[in-house]
Amino acid sequence: MKKFIVVSLVIVLTSVQAVLSQSSKKDITLKDIWTYSKFYPKTVHGIRSLNNGKHYTEIKKGNIVVYDYKTGDSITTLVEGKKLIPQGKEKPIVIADFSINKDETKFIFPTQTVAIYRHSRVSYDYIWDTQTKKLSPLSENGKQRLADFSPDGNLVAFVRDNNIFISNLTDTTEKQITTDGKKNAIINGTCDWVYEEEFGFTKAFFWSPDGKKIAFYHFNESRVKDYTLTYYGKLYPKHYTYKYPVAGEDNSIVDIYVYNLQTGKIIKMDAGPITDQYIPRIKWTQDPGILAIERLNRLQNHLDILLADATTGKSRLLYYEDNPYYIEITDDLTFLPENKYFLITSEKNGYNQIYLYNMKGKQFRQLTNGNWDVTKVYGYNSRRKQVFYQSAESSPLNRDIYEVNLKGKKQKISNRRGTNDARFSSDFSYYVNTFTDINTPPYITVNSGKNGKTLRVLQNNAAFIKKVNKYRLSSKTFFKLNSPEFTLPGGKQVDLNAWMIKPPDFDSTKQYPVLMYVYGGPGIQTVLNSWGWTNYFWFEMLAEKGVIVISVDNRGTGARGQMFKKMTYLQLGKYEIADQIEAAKIIGHYSYVDSAHIGMFGWSYGGFMSSLAITKGAGVFSTAVAVAPVTNWRYYDNIYTERYMRKPQDNAEGYDQNSPINFVDKIKGNFLLCFGSADDNVHPQNSMDLILALVKANKQFDMMVYPNKNHEIYGGNTRYHLYKKMTDFLLGHLTVESSTSHKK
Secondary structure (H helix, E strand, C coil): CCCCCCCCCHHHHHHHHHHCCHHHCECCCHHHHHHCCCCCCCCCCCCEECCCCCEEEEEECCEEEEEECCCCCEEEEEECHHHCCCCCCCCCCCCCCCEECCCCCEEEEEEEEEECCCCCEEEEEEEEECCCCEEEECCCCCCEEEEEECCCCCEEEEEECCEEEEEECCCCCEEECCCCCECCCEEECCCCHHHHHHHCCCCCEEECCCCCEEEEEEEECCCCCEEEEEECCCCCCEEEEEECCECCCCCCEEEEEEEECCCCCEEECCCCCCCCEEEEEEEECCCCCEEEEEEEECCCCEEEEEEEECCCCCEEEEEEEECCCCCCCCCCCEECCCCCEEEEEECCCCCCEEEEEECCCCEEEECCCCCCCEEEEEEEECCCCEEEEEECCCCCCCEEEEEEECCCCEEECCCCCCEEEEEECCCCCEEEEEEEECCEEEEEEEEECCCCCEEEEEECCHHHHHHHCCECCCCEEEEEECCCCCECCCCCECCEEEEEECCCCCCCCCCEEEEEEECCCCCCCCCCCCCCHHHHHHHHHHHHCCCEEEEECCCCCCCCCHHHHHCCCCCCCHHHHHHHHHHHHHHHCCCCEEEEEEEEEEECHHHHHHHHHHHCCECCECEEEEECCCCCHHHCEHHHHHHHHCCCCCCHHHHHCCCHHHHHHHCCCEEEEEEECCCCCCCHHHHHHHHHHHHHCCCCCEEEEECCCCCCCCCCCHHHHHHHHHHHHHHHHHHHHHHHCCCC
16 A cells, blocks of 8 residues: 655644643534634635736735735735725725726725625625725615726726626716626526536626727526525515526527627627537637637537637637547636637546647647646746646646646646645746645745745744644545456556544554545545545544544546546446445455444535435445435536436436435435525435435435525534534444444
8 A cells, every 4th residue: 555645734733742642632522613613724815916926915904915925025005994984984894805907006895795606796896096095886776796897997897687887987987788687587797507506607708808898698598497495584485586407408598799898889709500509618819809719519528619700700610629528618728928829728638638729720739748637727927938737747636836838848836745726926927825735724835936946934824733733633644445346447447545534542453433425526536635624623523533534536536537537427426336335345344444334424416425325335334424415417407417417318327327316225224314495506306305215215314404505504503503413413323333333
């Protein structure tokens, strides 16, 4: 078994733990985690690179302060928070987020922000002018969304009530440029629910580089079927209805338009005659008159990039790609400043790599190459002709930062083993690196963009580390699982990566119950050399109670190439749960594991997996907790589901043979089902139909429903209540039953 050596601040953790006896340390409680929020490490807020590439901003004590990348010196306070007092008010607004115009003289501050869905928000926006020292509302006519400065900073475009508006900051006039917006019918400038959730963006309008045009999305969702959620707490429940296209059903018809500020005309771009397709991205090229449109077929296995003339709407094909499985959309398309080339990532050689194409659509060079995945492209330095990116080259567990020139010569510029993520200065001379590893909270530094040298530390979380060392923590350790069952198409056998947390007073002569934590969905990893965030201290708390906590990345997860990830195509759940069952069997043979008490916990896709564990994996898993689970892919949205499964009309067997609803008769153990009644993502219908099947099969189970809560199940005392419910359930069925059961 290969050992992974974690060299980082975990040394500090270990050394302090060695000094303090375990008996003097405290136990973690659920109230520590969810009521008192004791376990949130610090980060750095409001980092924005300024135009000169030498300075950046931070939000410090309610102010926006400018710092020097190289020296760390405070240069100036760009905005004093105490001065941001709206007219007629006594107290200043709070700077939680901001955007800044190109010449760095004006700011947009969103206030009273309210969430719509997972990514979308609506706010009252204020404009702060650093020259006049004047704070003004962006609009007096209602809340705004997605406010964005024009390139010259004199105009701000935004969305309200599904229409696009432009506010002139010079004469304070407001112009409405679309008029057909209507709830649950027509959307301009932002996305419908499914585009937001599955293509990962909400801002759907874009200024041309010269500021003379705005390209925008137009959604006609009239033919998309309604879904209604019920909210409780009043005499009569409130109903919320929105458009949600499930697998196999109709989508919005999406068109792309360009508004010309000089003529006032709106021109439709030619994206082809087919309406049953997706347009997951649009992007202006370096030519302010040419718009790039990414067009994806309904099956999501054919991608076109079109170049559209913003004046006439006529388009031509620049690039196309086919994939035997599916193509995932990213933001990695980059048009180089000379307007002769563009960069794009593709999995066409089996791993996600960076390619350089000319503007005639001919591949010029493959810039990166190897049996590893590029996981993010940060951008292009035109002065030195370098592309900066993140990859899993050293290991699927790690993320490192590299630069590669246009000839394909690359250099690693991160220097810590674990997960590195960068925010570069505007000229790529510097970057702020956020580093974590499996046992280390965020360690944030300023680094040289030239060689990666650490220039200074912004946040080392030393105080946080000192605080958590007062608790009985155990280190996570990596290990691998090997079995002939873990094979790829063609017969290649692979190992599965995993991590483990043992009880702090672990005794190898004893036997312990096990909780396996899973997500398992396409491309997503739970086994990473990075800080665990949400569940880290809950898992540590369970370990203190005598439970070994383990997570295994099954086939279908990410950073191991296309074949490893896409072998679950058309059969979501089949190979994933087979791997988790086989992993549990292997782990059950460890001398210190009580094989009769192995449980699984998962949320969302992980809830789907937990439901399969207690059904298809009955007899191997004795206990399962499923939170907000998909229970039948027929109920989930069509962009996500059809990407991996195609339509249910064309793949009924793939849908039915891996739905836990169809296997409830196999349940032998303990099952807890939790969900929010207002989950707009994984609808309560998933859980309700599972409940119907469980009752019909006369299977007893535990359940907790959280009224009015969405997919995240938070707010008020909800998170504490949920985790108390899950903790009591798991300890009652894993540790209590284990202590009284017959040992192997």
